[in-house]
Amino acid sequence: MKIVKRILKIVFALIGLLVLVGIITLWIDSSGTNYLEINKNESISSNSYLIKNVNVIPMNQDTVLVGKMVYIKEGIIEKIANTIEVEGIEIIDGDDKYLTPGLIDMHVHVWDRYELGLYLSNGVTAVRNLWGMPMHLRIKEDVMEENIFSPAFFTTGPKLTGSEFIGDDNLNLNTPSEAKDKVISYKDRGYDFIKTYYGLDKAVFDAVIEQAKISEMDIVAHPSQKVPFSYHLNSQIKSIEHAEEIVQQPLQFDLDSIKLQSVVDSISEFKHTRYSPTLVVFNNIYQMMMNDSILDSDPLNYMNPLIKMDDSKKQFDRWYNAKKEDPTTVERIKSQHDFHVTIVKKLHEAGVPIICGTDAGIGVTLPGFSIHKELAFYKEAGLSNYEVLKTATVNASQTHAMMNQLGTIEEGKMANLLLVDKNPLVSLSALKNPTYVFVKGRKLNRAALDSFNEKAKNRKNLMATALRYLENLIIEK
Secondary structure, eight states: OHHHHHHHHHHHHHHHHHHHHHHHHHHHHHHHTGGGBOOTTSGGGOOOEEEEEEEEOOSSSSOOEEEEEEEEETTEEEEEESOOOOOSSEEEEOTTOEEEEOEEEEEEOOOSTHHHHHHHHTTEEEEEESSOOHHHHHHHHHHHTTOBOOOEEEEBOSOEEOTTOOSTTOEEOOSHHHHHHHHHHHHHHTOOBEEEOTTOOHHHHHHHHHHHHHTTOOEEEOOOTTSOGGGGOOTTEEEEEOTHHHHHTTSTTOOOHHHHHHHHHHHHTOTTOEEEOOHHHHHHHHHHHHOTTGGGSGGGGGSOHHHIIIIIHHHHHHHHHHHHHOTTHHHHHHHHHHHHHHHHHHHHHTTOOBOOOOOBTSTTOOTTTHHHHHHHHHHHTTOOHHHHHHHTTHHHHTSSGGGTTSSSOOTTSBOOEEEESSOTTTOGGGGSSOSEEEETTEEEEHHHHHHHHHHHTTOOOHHHHHHHHHHHHHHHO
């Protein structure tokens, strides 16, 4: 008995030590992102300004309002006019530059708070996180309470899958009653949306849709192959993700533009449906096969170290080996990407609202930086610069009611804005490296934004990320 007690003491001591090490690891990582904290006693935290001599791109119409003044009061756009007189606040000279709504990335996977700075540095002032975990609820709370500089933050709960999709990244549903309970739980805990994924059969999917409607939670759908693709054209489903799913499911990998038109026509009949193509993440498969040293490239130092070690490496190995086994795989992937561009073109021509999403945070798809590549693909698909910008501003903001305060420069809207040197309606590259980023009226200059990049580069938080993911497995599985 004494031996047993001694062993138990040792076990409890080891557990206590591990818990202590875990707490210290998380504290150190949290301290590493102190640069995002808002000190409300400092002038940088001010969210009231008068911007003068600025050209406004409102994005509620295809125009430029030349030589305007914009009054931002406590984070909200109070007035836009030729002349505004207000006393006691800072005046910013727009220097004849261009003021645009901040960009919105509607499909991201956030792994740590360093990434929030990367999004801001690239002009992304709102994100829709589509793989929810407990840590995202804490980020959301800090953003809502204005404790940190961050894009406006919206998140689904854990992705809901069918019973056969076993894996630590899936929340498997077996029965309709279990599905309803999960939706209720996610609503109660503060997740914004429901994400459906592979493997949901009709009975379980119906239960998710029914309860989501009762709980007033919008659904974001990665199409399930267990139901017809047209089944996702439901008023509770606000967006469908990935152009590649059109290729994989209704087209069965047949890159046939005539068959595609039939699918596009069916989508266009449902006016509530928006499509998030995420072209850049699939194109990155091609980039991995074309560059054998991509994992060692400088841009990959912006990826979360755990994701780079695990997911990035696995994806690279998969496609490197596929190329070795069959060299024609490279051209097949390139052809499919080109067809995805055609899908965007056809969806746009049919009047289906495109919303910009990148799938950033997985593989080699960089947080923040990737949105500019995604927008360039939409331009390649034949959209005008104004139509391209709509995908990451007004189209995105109209997807969910809780995002309606974003996406345009209008009186009463949230002041999530970019000040850029040149007119993005002429050149989309003007959106890169904005001079100022405003998040709920708070101004970040280029030096601060560049520092966010440097802080995130080569960060050493692999263990902290693993602990947060372990928390997710304990709580959500």
